[in-house]
Amino acid sequence: MTRRQDVAAGAIFVAFGIAALGVGWNYPTGSATRMGPGYFPMLLAAVLIGFGIAVALAGLRNRAIPFERMALRPAAAIMGAALAFSVLLPLAGLVPASAAVVAIGSLGYRESRPVEVLLSALLLSAFNAALFVWGLGLTINLFW
Amino acid sequence: MVLADSLALGLAAAATPINLVYCLTGALLGTLIGVLPGIGPVATIAMLLPVTFKLEPLSALIMLSGIYYGAQYGGSTTAILMKLPGEASSVVTALDGYEMARRGRAGPALAVAALGSFFAGCVATLLIAVFAVPLGDLALRFGPAEYFSLMALGLVAAVVLARGSVLKALAMVVLGLLLGLVGTDVNTGFVRYTFGIAELSDGIGFVVVAMGMFGIAEILLNLEQRQIREQATATVGRLWPTRGDLRAAWKPTLRGTLLGSVLGILPGGGAILASFAAYTLEKRLAKDPGRFGKGAIEGVAAPESANNAGAQTSFIPLLTLGIPSNPVMALMVGAMTIHGIAPGPQVMTEQPTLFWGLIASMWLGNLMLVVLNLPLVGVWVKLLSVPYRLLYPAILLFCCVGVYSLNYNAVDVVLTAVFGLFGVVLIKLGCEPAPLVLAFVLGPMMEENLRRAMTLSRGDATVFLTSPISAGLLVATALMLLLIVAPQFRRMRRDAFAE
Numbered sequence: 047m048t049r050r051q052d053v054a055a056g057a058i059f060v061a062f063g064i065a066a067l068g069v070g071w072n073y074p075t076g077s078a079t080r081m082g083p084g085y086f087p088m089l090l091a092a093v094l095i096g097f098g099i100a101v102a103l104a105g106l107r108n109r110a111i112p113f114e115r116m117a118l119r120p121a122a123a124i125m126g127a128a129l130a131f132s133v134l135l136p137l138a139g140l141v142p143a144s145a146a147v148v149a150i151g152s153l154g155y156r157e158s159r160p161v162e163v164l165l166s167a168l169l170l171s172a173f174n175a176a177l178f179v180w181g182l183g184l185t186i187n188l189f190w
Numbered sequence: 191m192v193l194a195d196s197l198a199l200g201l202a203a204a205a206t207p208i209n210l211v212y213c214l215t216g217a218l219l220g221t222l223i224g225v226l227p228g229i230g231p232v233a234t235i236a237m238l239l240p241v242t243f244k245l246e247p248l249s250a251l252i253m254l255s256g257i258y259y260g261a262q263y264g265g266s267t268t269a270i271l272m273k274l275p276g277e278a279s280s281v282v283t284a285l286d287g288y289e290m291a292r293r294g295r296a297g298p299a300l301a302v303a304a305l306g307s308f309f310a311g312c313v314a315t316l317l318i319a320v321f322a323v324p325l326g327d328l329a330l331r332f333g334p335a336e337y338f339s340l341m342a343l344g345l346v347a348a349v350v351l352a353r354g355s356v357l358k359a360l361a362m363v364v365l366g367l368l369l370g371l372v373g374t375d376v377n378t379g380f381v382r383y384t385f386g387i388a389e390l391s392d393g394i395g396f397v398v399v400a401m402g403m404f405g406i407a408e409i410l411l412n413l414e415q416r417q418i419r420e421q422a423t424a425t426v427g428r429l430w431p432t433r434g435d436l437r438a439a440w441k442p443t444l445r446g447t448l449l450g451s452v453l454g455i456l457p458g459g460g461a462i463l464a465s466f467a468a469y470t471l472e473k474r475l476a477k478d479p480g481r482f483g484k485g486a487i488e489g490v491a492a493p494e495s496a497n498n499a500g501a502q503t504s505f506i507p508l509l510t511l512g513i514p515s516n517p518v519m520a521l522m523v524g525a526m527t528i529h530g531i532a533p534g535p536q537v538m539t540e541q542p543t544l545f546w547g548l549i550a551s552m553w554l555g556n557l558m559l560v561v562l563n564l565p566l567v568g569v570w571v572k573l574l575s576v577p578y579r580l581l582y583p584a585i586l587l588f589c590c591v592g593v594y595s596l597n598y599n600a601v602d603v604v605l606t607a608v609f610g611l612f613g614v615v616l617i618k619l620g621c622e623p624a625p626l627v628l629a630f631v632l633g634p635m636m637e638e639n640l641r642r643a644m645t646l647s648r649g650d651a652t653v654f655l656t657s658p659i660s661a662g663l664l665v666a667t668a669l670m671l672l673l674i675v676a677p678q679f680r681r682m683r684r685d686a687f688a689e
Contacts, residue, residue: 052358055619059361066368069383079649083380086637090368097361104357113618120413121611124406124586128607131590132600140591147590148583155413157579166580170587184240184595 051113052105059098066091123154139187140179144171197319200546204554209249209547216253217555220260221563224277225268225570227412229585231261231277233405235521236397237592239528247529248544252551254525255505258518259311259552262461262498263559266303267570270490271296274574279461279497282469286482286489298431299490300567302439304560306495310447311556314502317451318509318549322538325510328659329535332511334642335653339663341636344513346667347456348625356674359625362616366626369394370633377641389601396524397596398606399630400517403623405589406610409582411617429564435487442472442492450496454503456515464500465493502552509545510535513632517624520631 066087076082127150134143148167152158178184204213223234235254242250265277270287283303290299332340349359372383373393384390431439449471450464472492473482482489505522507515512534514520526533531541538545593606613623647653655661 051618051620052355055358055361055616055621058615058619059365062365062368066383069385073380073382074378077649078644078651081641081644083375083378083382086640087368087371087382090364090371094361094364094368097357097364101355101357101361104355111620113620116611116614116618117410117414120410121614124410124610125607127586128590128603131594132603135594135600144587144591147587151583151586152579155579155582157577159579162580163583166583170584174587174591178240178591178595186595186598 051111056098056102063091063095120154127151139189141171144174200550203543203547204551212249212253216256217260220257221264224261224264236401240595256555259501270299279465282493289485297429303494306443306491307498308560310495310499314499315553326535329511334639335660338639339660343663343667358621362626363629366629367633370630402606402609403613407613410614439491442488443495446492446495447499450499451503454500461497461501465497468492468496517627
């Protein structure tokens, strides 16, 4: 079984459709005249499942286009940077959180050089503090 | 002359020193991110939304729109000099532009691109001014049924006119609509799809989705390519085009402007589609299509004027109907909402200074760009020598702080990264993110109008067909869908995006 692009895409759509249907199953649908909060989502979920199946079937019938795998290193670095930012910001303030984003984010690229990363972490977190807190007056703590 | 009065009012509002500064800032920033590959207008405008909090509404909108059309100018510079299109809308310019540059004619290519863009910008500004009033009047007669049908048309058009598989794009639209429904239902206060996360009860932020799918996803995709490709930069040389160049370029400029203006107004249209279509048209019309791809000046003039015209006329549906036609316009909705302005036909009558000021600023911005851009070419090229390993952590950081500062919500930052990863997965599976993002914005509006229309008609679904405007829009939607089935259109669509 080759990694067929459209089959995978179709599967994702079907999965989202089923999840939407399942989670929203008990939402009140109301009637066509007085639609409840469940009416439109249920309609969309059903349509999405239909489209997902159609996409997957078309993918099985047509010439197989394999998809590329996702590179893990950049993905992990970016996700890590975002997590670090959201954890550090309330705990430690903007400057450490900014430095962490630059340092962790830089791990995602093989060509990053430690000295440069250190320097840009320093410069960018200082610049950030100046721009957002002093320049724009956002109320974020700089340090803990 | 009502039009002249209105434009004069706008010019007076836009030409105050402070607004001129913001116009210039926006245009220059736009050019900068247009030059830099790996960051586009959507991510930039999303990052700058919090910056505009403290500005006057007019200044904020002037600056943000400057970024969009400025990017069209900037994208062409690197496309011509280095075959590195900074924006998707300049991809076709790179074909002939870089060939011209390799033959020592970079100067004329840049000049024709800039002059063509300026001409297109002037025409498009005028078109917005002329069409705004009648379209706004029409929009005032719109009820919920009409709005629902209009949005359906917009979403289908966005799918049909985009590149790639139509079926997948339609599925992306539905997924986007669903994601837009997350949060508290406005009618009943019922909380949907939040999984008990309190931060989601106001819904997923639009900036979170847009920044993730465009900003973060772009960074991730760039990082996956181990080697960022290096191209020899052509020297600029003599700047002014010869008389022959101008003779060859004026007709394509005119055609590109017209085509771009029309495609920009269409929902789902905008700069990218305009440039591809204009290039294809010129190739069809040329006596000698073989010259294309080998340094034909028409291949620079037409797409460059088309993308600028398209970028500007895509403001028409937003300003008159209140409906965004592409992700950049959806961000403009966000910017207007921040300042307490509900986009729609009432803006024109209730806040004429804002409305006409924005339009006039587009013309001023274009003027600044054409004057500044050519002398600054050297500076822009220098900027490209900043290596990506230094650039991307900075972009990432601004994304994080930008998202956080909108709602002071740390969960949003993580959610943005999640949408970034999801965007990469979808792009790898051949699904363009733009239809999803557009549908995400329209989702709640569509649901609201569907409910209101059905309540007003006491549950009778034929209301969408008995109102003439709504029926017309739905017929147009059906025609759009039928077009895809027509083999001739399929071929044309494939050819247009094949370059």
